[in-house]
Amino acid sequence: MISGILVATLRGDILLSRYFRNDLTHSMNQLFKIKVILRSDNEDLAPVNQFGPASFMHIKVEDFFVAAMTAENTNSLLVFEFLYKFVDILRSYFGEKLNSKKFQSHFVMIHEILEEIMDFGHPQITDVDTLKLYITQGKINPAKLMKEEKVKKITNTATGMTPWRSPDISYKKNELWIDVIEKINLLISHQGVILKSDVEGEIQLTSNLSGMPHCEFGMNDKLLVEKEKSKGKKATTDSIAFDDFSFHKCVKLSTFKNDRVVSFVPPDGVFTLMSYRATELLSLPYRIVSQVKYTTASHLEYEVTVASEYPTKLFGIKVTIKIPTPPDTAVCKINLKSHRTVGRPSMMLSRGLSCGR
Incomplete structure (x- = not known):
């Protein structure tokens, strides 16, 4: 998995270096600095590179690099997902504008965050709301923090089946709003012929529900139509053909795979349940x-x-x-x-x- 995380400025100054495994040494910091940062053509350098015994996967954010190092054949997409998630967590703590000065000012807290979201090279707790339960900014009252109920709540949230939601949420009136937001990309010739068209959409939910509600809704997409055809059923003409889609982590993927039903325990507040893209059977406005x-x-x-x-x-x-x-x-x-x-x-x-x- 991930052997170490490195954060360096555009000049090559090391802002943060943390190794989780013993298969690589700290000399990899200088190797990354020489091979990537100080290269004259680093703008055109691929995000995945292999130098010596290590593979480097890096992203550029504002005025610094965030890199992951590994000595194994690791899933690069998973590594990049973790790097971007790490940056999102830092922005939630220190603001949208990240720079090298904030790394220097909040060095201890960033190390603490990194210790919680990574365990021996394996990502673990990356939910911002869960992290903020016990990694806080400002003064902390130890007596209030160490109450038995408070500690139990943090433990259940961090290690439970639904770390994105606390079970003690309560509303006088239970409400759930669903908004479908779509963006149409269209390319038309001067003669009015459609050359290219696709729809990018999101299903956004606003959840004001008490306790741990279980929500479900069905989808009549193209995969369901093909499944109905195999059973001898007649396909409907108003089916939705998705080219690709992604769900929020609260969705049970096994249920969707077997029954084509979106089953989930929603987070509290506003969140994006599903993102999708479609290119077939489009009805242009x-x-x-x-x-x-x-x-x-x-x-x-x-x-x-x-x-x-x-x-x-x-x-x-x-x-x-x-x-x-x-x-x-x-x-x-x-x-x-x-x-x-x-x-x-x-x-x-x-x-x-x-x-x-």
């Missing part, structure tokens, strides 16, 4: 056709036609159309030909960008 004409050497005309594709019972609000213009654009005029548009367009010129609403 608008059809866009554009033409560009140079009438004179200094005059440019855009003709953009936007037609809605959704039913007439639905309507779009806060629709923004951004049209890029040349950097030296001085004057922009917008004319609407459709009398069915509600409201008047607004226009803004900033760095060659013209926006109309």
Whole structure:
């Protein structure tokens, strides 16, 4: 697994070095400094490199490098996931803006965090809320911290089946909100032909539930349709075809694999339950056709036609159309030909960008 973690500045100064196993020595710090940091072409260097007996996997954050070293054939994706998670934990403690000065100011606490999230080279507790139960900033009252109930709560949360949720959460009114947020990426030719399209979506939940609730909801995605076809059932036409998707760690993957049911014990508050991407059977909200004409050497005309594709019972609000213009654009005029548009367009010129609403 991971033999050591190294944090160094862009000049090669070592900010933090922690080795968890005995298969590598501290000389790997200088090896990483010479082979990676001080190289003239380090911008083009691959994130995974092997020098001597060690493999180095590093990421660049602000003005420093965070690197993991290993002497074994380790899953690199797992290592990178840990490195980014380590950075997220530090940002939750010390703010979004991380720099080398914060490593120097909070050296002891960062070492303490690293000791808790890594055990003999194996990642363990990486949940921020759980870490903040016993790794805190500021003054601590030992008498309050060492109460038996407090210690029991921390132990159960850190070692239990659901470290992302405490069992003593209570609300007068139990509520759960589900928001589906989708972003459509679309590439259209000047003739109106769709060249490329995909949807990136997230299912966000806001959980205000008491105790340890167990939630479930079913999904009618493409994998379920194929399973129904194998059983002789007729597939529905409104099925969802996901190209790839990922779940929050609270989701039971075995249940989803067997029954196609998303089963989970939700964290408290707002969280992203699922992220997905789809490229098939997309229903685009608008059809866009554009033409560009140079009438004179200094005059440019855009003709953009936007037609809605959704039913007439639905309507779009806060629709923004951004049209890029040349950097030296001085004057922009917008004319609407459709009398069915509600409201008047607004226009803004900033760095060659013209926006109309």
